[in-house]
Amino acid sequence: MAVFKGLIRKYWYFYVVLGLVTVIDITMNLSIAWLFGNLTETAVSRNTAKFLPLLYVGIALILIMGINQYVNGYLKSRVSANVQDELRTLTFRKMLGLSQSYYDKHHSGDLLSRITTDNKTIGGALGHTLIELIKNPLMALCAFIYLVIIEWRLALISLLIGPAILLCGVLLGRSIRERSTVSQQKWGNMTSFVQDVAGASMIFKVFRLESIFNQKFSTQSRAVREQEIKLGTTTSILQSLSNMIGFSAFVLAITYGAYLVANDVITIGSLMAFVQLMNYVIMPFTTFASTWGELQISLGAADRIQEVLKEQPEELEQQDSLLRSNQEKKDVHVSLEQIDFAYSDRKVLDHLSIEIEHGKFTAIVGASGSGKSTLFRLLLGFYNPDQGDIRVNGVSYSDMSLHEIRALYALVPQEPQLFTGTLRENILYGNPEASEEDMKEAVVHANAHLFIEQFPEGLDTQVGEKGSQLSGGQRQRIAIARAILKKAPVLLLDEATASLDNESEQLVQDALRQLMNKRTTVAIAHRLSTIQHADKIVVMHEGKIVETGTHEELMQLCGHYYELYRTRQNNELIEEAGSIA
Numbered sequence: 027m028a029v030f031k032g033l034i035r036k037y038w039y040f041y042v043v044l045g046l047v048t049v050i051d052i053t054m055n056l057s058i059a060w061l062f063g064n065l066t067e068t069a070v071s072r073n074t075a076k077f078l079p080l081l082y083v084g085i086a087l088i089l090i091m092g093i094n095q096y097v098n099g100y101l102k103s104r105v106s107a108n109v110q111d112e113l114r115t116l117t118f119r120k121m122l123g124l125s126q127s128y129y130d131k132h133h134s135g136d137l138l139s140r141i142t143t144d145n146k147t148i149g150g151a152l153g154h155t156l157i158e159l160i161k162n163p164l165m166a167l168c169a170f171i172y173l174v175i176i177e178w179r180l181a182l183i184s185l186l187i188g189p190a191i192l193l194c195g196v197l198l199g200r201s202i203r204e205r206s207t208v209s210q211q212k213w214g215n216m217t218s219f220v221q222d223v224a225g226a227s228m229i230f231k232v233f234r235l236e237s238i239f240n241q242k243f244s245t246q247s248r249a250v251r252e253q254e255i256k257l258g259t260t261t262s263i264l265q266s267l268s269n270m271i272g273f274s275a276f277v278l279a280i281t282y283g284a285y286l287v288a289n290d291v292i293t294i295g296s297l298m299a300f301v302q303l304m305n306y307v308i309m310p311f312t313t314f315a316s317t318w319g320e321l322q323i324s325l326g327a328a329d330r331i332q333e334v335l336k337e338q339p340e341e342l343e344q345q346d347s348l349l350r351s352n353q354e355k356k357d358v359h360v361s362l363e364q365i366d367f368a369y370s371d372r373k374v375l376d377h378l379s380i381e382i383e384h385g386k387f388t389a390i391v392g393a394s395g396s397g398k399s400t401l402f403r404l405l406l407g408f409y410n411p412d413q414g415d416i417r418v419n420g421v422s423y424s425d426m427s428l429h430e431i432r433a434l435y436a437l438v439p440q441e442p443q444l445f446t447g448t449l450r451e452n453i454l455y456g457n458p459e460a461s462e463e464d465m466k467e468a469v470v471h472a473n474a475h476l477f478i479e480q481f482p483e484g485l486d487t488q489v490g491e492k493g494s495q496l497s498g499g500q501r502q503r504i505a506i507a508r509a510i511l512k513k514a515p516v517l518l519l520d521e522a523t524a525s526l527d528n529e530s531e532q533l534v535q536d537a538l539r540q541l542m543n544k545r546t547t548v549a550i551a552h553r554l555s556t557i558q559h560a561d562k563i564v565v566m567h568e569g570k571i572v573e574t575g576t577h578e579e580l581m582q583l584c585g586h587y588y589e590l591y592r593t594r595q596n597n598e599l600i601e602e603a604g605s606i607a
């Protein structure tokens with residue numbers, strides 16, 4: 027509801043004009059009823075002189091009605107488009123500010139369906155349904171007053187239908203809203219599934235998952251269908267009850283009207299005007315069912331958008347940051363002190379302490395699931411430690427804003443994560459204000475110029491969805507160029523070369539060496555051959571640090587690192603032999 031109220035307040039002036047247009051519309055409708063009555067009276071009294079003036083009045087009424095309806099339609103679609111734009115932008119902005127834990131728990135497809143389908147429903151409601159809900163009772167009231175003037179006994183019959191139809195609406199409205207919310211949730215699940223599958227075409231083709239996915243999709247689509255049928259059933263019951271009540275009142279009133287004409291209580295002209303007016307009284311009530319249903323559906327959609335809007339965003343800015351005033355950001359020393367961290371109740375990091383020294387290369391190694399990526403997530407401020415502290419040049423993360431924390435790092439993730447658009451756009455995401463020279467320098471340092479020069483459109487080449495039109499090594503080098511351009515004091519590398527062949531790896535390694543040169547670097551490494559020259563290697567095991575030292579020191583210990591090194595070296599040799607063969 028809060029979503030609705032805010033938007034109505036914002037576009038109040040549209041609603042005022044629409045209110046005026048509605049009043050003109052009602053006046054025109056009542057005038058048509060008056061015209062019918064008069065024309066009939068003229069015909070009965072054979073007063074042909076009145077025909078022409080009445081015809082002119084009719085033409086004028088039709089013209090005014092036409093213009094008014096155009097203004098009405100235009101304003102409604104404008105409100106609807108404005109509301110949708112506003113809400114979409116608001117939800118998207120909110121989405122960008124959501125915490126990492128929100129993204130961990132919610133599927134992106136569900137967010138997509140809220141921003142698109144739910145948003146459209148709300149736009150329709152605020153542009154159309156709401157006006158109808160105001161116009162219809164007003165129309166019924168005015169027509170009713172006119173009816174009272176013509177014949178109060180007939181008017182009383184029409185009065186019966188209002189409360190009866192409203193009662194049905196109230197009784198069935200809640201069920202419509204609930205069913206539509208469930209239906210939208212199921213739509214969200216289905217959209218998420220389609221998004222997953224469409225983004226993994228190579229996997230479903232290679233693993234021949236077509237029939238399994240077909241089955242899964244059919245199940246989800248059926249679930250949507252069944253929910254929509256349930257929703258349709260309830261709205262149809264409401265619709266048919268309203269129609270039955272409305273038409274019963276109509277038949278009753280016409281019969282009684284005919285009786286009054288037969289007994290010369292009212293004229294035939296009054297009966298004609300009455301029939302028209304009765305339509306205006308009944309129609310709002312019969313259409314009330316569908317408009318009320320639409321409103322309930324849009325309230326369900328508003329609930330789903332409200333759920334996102336009321337999520338607590340990350341606080342990116344913070345007043346009085348100690349780091350800003352204290353330190354020269356380029357010389358960064360990061361200390362992780364006795365960090366404990368758990369996802370829900372599963373402890374992942376246990377009393378973890380690491381010193382990330384300025385200008386040094388720190389490598390993190392350890393078995394899969396030992397908590398290396400989680401450590402990065404904490405460094406980037408995606409999660410707060412449950413215990414312990416992270417300090418930058420002695421300043422605690424709790425005294426820094428998230429903007430400042432994230433400004434400290436450039437990240438080359440394991441999956442390069444490019445965005446649809448050109449190479450240039452993707453590289454500039456590292457620093458949108460960078461000059462053309464800086465960008466080109468970053469491209470050269472990342473060894474990306476070697477392949478970009480071969481593309482006819484150079485930096486303006488489209489990369490495709492998530493960079494699908496580039497090779498793995500090319501994507502990595504674009505991600506490295508993006509990281510170089512950020513010129514952040516600390517570089518985080520997450521197994522950046524793990525999935526590449528030897529040639530690509532060599533190019534990427536060269537690029538990384540450029541990037542790491544004299545820069546504080548933390549790298550998660552699977553290929554231990556790439557970190558032998560690291561200033562410090564931290565070995566993690568089940569969330570704890572079990573060894574720290576240089577490659578030589580750790581090899582002499584003959585402990586975890588030694589074992590890891592031997593196992594991985596064997597694997598790398600096997601891989602190399604495989605690639606040579």
Ligand SMILES: Nc1ncnc2c1ncn2[C@@H]1O[C@H](COP(=O)(O)OP(=O)(O)OP(=O)(O)O)[C@@H](O)[C@H]1O
Nearest residue numbers: 130369372374392393394395396397398399400401
């Ligand atoms: N968002 C999450 N919610 C709940 N548990 C998670 C989440 N992310 C990771 N985990 C769990 O935390 C543990 C550590 O995961 P993490 O990704 O940090 O390990 P890792 O050392 O980087 O592994 P790998 O080398 O395989 O990438 C794992 O047991 C994993 O299942």
